[in-house]
Amino acid sequence: MAINQFKEKPILISSLFISFIIDIILILLVHIEIGNDHLPQQLLRLGFQIVCILNIIFNKSNKVLFVLSAYHIISGIVFFSKLYPNTLEKSFGIYHIIIGVMIYFHDWFDKKLTIKK
Numbered sequence: 001m002a003i004n005q006f007k008e009k010p011i012l013i014s015s016l017f018i019s020f021i022i023d024i025i026l027i028l029l030v031h032i033e034i035g036n037d038h039l040p041q042q043l044l045r046l047g048f049q050i051v052c053i054l055n056i057i058f059n060k061s062n063k064v065l066f067v068l069s070a071y072h073i074i075s076g077i078v079f080f081s082k083l084y085p086n087t088l089e090k091s092f093g094i095y096h097i098i099i100g101v102m103i104y105f106h107d108w109f110d111k112k113l114t115i116k117k
Helices: 004-006 010-033 039-061 062-081 087-104 107-115
Strands: none
Touching: 010 039, 010 107, 039 062, 062 087, 062 107, 087 107
16 A cells, blocks of 8 residues: 555655654664653654654545644744754754655645656
């Protein structure tokens, strides 16, 4: 089922996969740098994203798609809302906004990238 959907919506599935992998890497990097202090919050955030991703893939839920894209866009805005964001925080903000837009407008991107016969 998910393989067929990947062929139909490659932008959506790729965005979800990239988002998941980057979050795993960030959790590991924060755990190495800071320790276990932030691990419960990060695991809760990762669990939320896993539930959303599985719901989008297997149930094709547009509501959950909207919630996940809103989560990324709001997270990106939060990174920019700090008084003096550093380069890393700006990068995370840009990443979240781009992923959120790609998830929400995946149909449009798929249509633009599809080769017309």
